[in-house]
Amino acid sequence: MKRVRVIARLSRLHTAIGMIAFGGILGRRWNRGRSPSAAVCALVLALSACTTLGKAPDATAVASYERSWAELELSEAQRSTKEGYHHQVSLIHSALFRTLPTTEQHDRLLAAARLAYVYHDDSTGYEFARRSSEMPGADVLDWALRVATAYKLGDHLDAMRALTRVARRWPIELRRFYPPAVREMAQYRPKSPAENEARIDLLQALYSAYWVDEDGVPPYGLWGELAAELFEKGRVDQALAIARQVDSPRFVLWMRVDKRFDALVKKDPDAFDIDRAGAQEVAVWIDAANRYPRRLDPIVKLTNALLDVGRYEDVLKITGGVLARVRDAADFKRVFNDDETGLNWILDNHAAALAAQQDWKDAEWDRRAAADRLEHGRRNVSNVINLAAFEVNLGRWEETLKVLAELPEGPARLSPYGQMLAYDVRLEAAAEEGDAALEARCLTYMQMHQEDALAIYEDALVEADRTDEAAKLLIRRLKDPQTRREALLEAQHYRNPPGPPEMQRERKRWREIVERKDVQKALARVGRVLDVALPG
Secondary structure, three states, X not given: OOOOOOOHXXXXXOXXXXXXXXXXXXXXXXXXXXXXXXXXXXXXXXXXXXXXXXOOOOHHHHHHHHHHHHHHHHOOOOOOOHXXXXXXXXXXXXXXXXXXXXXXXXXXXXXXXXXXXXXXXXXXXXXXXXXXXXXXXXXHHHHHHHHHHHHHOOOHHHXXXXXXXXXXXXXXXXXXXXXXXXXXXXXXXXXXXXXHHHHHHHHHHHHHOOOOOOOOOOOHHHHHHHHHHHHHOOOHHHHHHHHOOOOOXXXXXXXXXXXXXXXXXXXXXXXXXXXXXXXXHHHHHHHHHHHOOOXXXXXXXXXXXXXXXXXXXXXXXXXXXXXXXXXXXXXXXXXXXXXXXXXXXXXXXXXHHHHHOOOHHHHHHHHHHHHHOEEOOEEOHHHHHHHHHHHHHOOOHHHHHHHXXXXXXXXXXXXXXXXXXXXXXXXXXXXXXXXXXHHHHHHHHHHHOHHHOHHHHHHHHHHOOOHHHHHHHHHHHHHOOOOHHHHHHHOOEEOOOOOOHHHHHHHHHHHHHHOOHHHHHHHHHHEOOOEEOOOO
């Protein structure tokens, strides 16, 4: 049950959401942004202060205001500087701004919003982008800036609605958006009914726009979630049409074990064949790897898909081939065009396949090599945690704690989920080593932050031999429609490869909890348990 392979979300999701604006959208030449003299600005502000919305503006004040904009545009010395940007903000906030023609208002708001983006003035940038996007002359650039600034400010509701607008009105331009940022927004977990509806609308808009990721592959996981949402809204035929396209064995398994979807599965049982879905997912990534031979990312995702169906020999062949071709940075640039950090996951997947064949020594070497590689100039925390989890599964408690000590202090580089997983690994080492004080500290932290990762907290309760609490949490997760999916998938009977003794003991403790009468009763109400020819 120990989660040895950690996905990239463990490191803080520090993707610059501003990059959601499609390539080059913020790099056009500024038409405005030139700084006037301080005296002119002072005059403008004074005149603006004398003008109220309730009175017709004085003609002299209007003329002076228009000259200030002209001065701003003609000034070459400080064009597009931070000082020039602040002058624009002052002019836009003047009550006289409304005296400009509507098209000018739009253009000036947009220009200032772009500069706000450059100078990280997110609140002002969002204000201006929101205003410009609601004007008659608005186009995809206005809405792209609104998406970026709203998301950076944490207004996920408006960001999702704005991105939905882009997907529906400008589906071709959507393809130029930064794919990881679009995916991050689409994967956002709603915190309210309004956000949930906005996310469903966004998924539908992306699906209708035929949006694909950077490898040219549709985000099947997202389409699976959309199919489930549509089915629960009673749109059965539309849900089935989408579900038939989802090539993911985990999605198919979810549909088959969750009783909510029995009617959907019965309409087309062949569409929910786990082996078929696994084979098709592998085929999709083989095709992507062939279409983009100089990209490493599709190869990583191909090996992910192969691990998911237990094809370990194929994983070793592919990852071994990459490692043989790429021995240093110069080799990498000669072979691939994309990000070198993909090698971290080639090593990680090579280690996972070796571990499945009980080659612990070579698997440890690969995990250590992956943990030692840099990502954006720093060690990849996901790979560090993977190494620590591997060591704890081998019963090497001291080495586990030593590896975890290499993680950065505090939440600066770890997501809340990553923090929980690091504490989970630390707790298991403490429990097996007999360090009661450390075990208690870990449990206290995880109890306080359990909502960040309920499954990980449940894992910790199993490790700490607090079986009653673990069973109660599992039952709670099964009852909650929002957490049921993961809980049901964890309860299945998987065809796991042999693991180290410590991992085997933990799996045994977990099965004992699942087989409890109270848990079985809760399971039977909402789902079923299958024997699955997949690794857990």
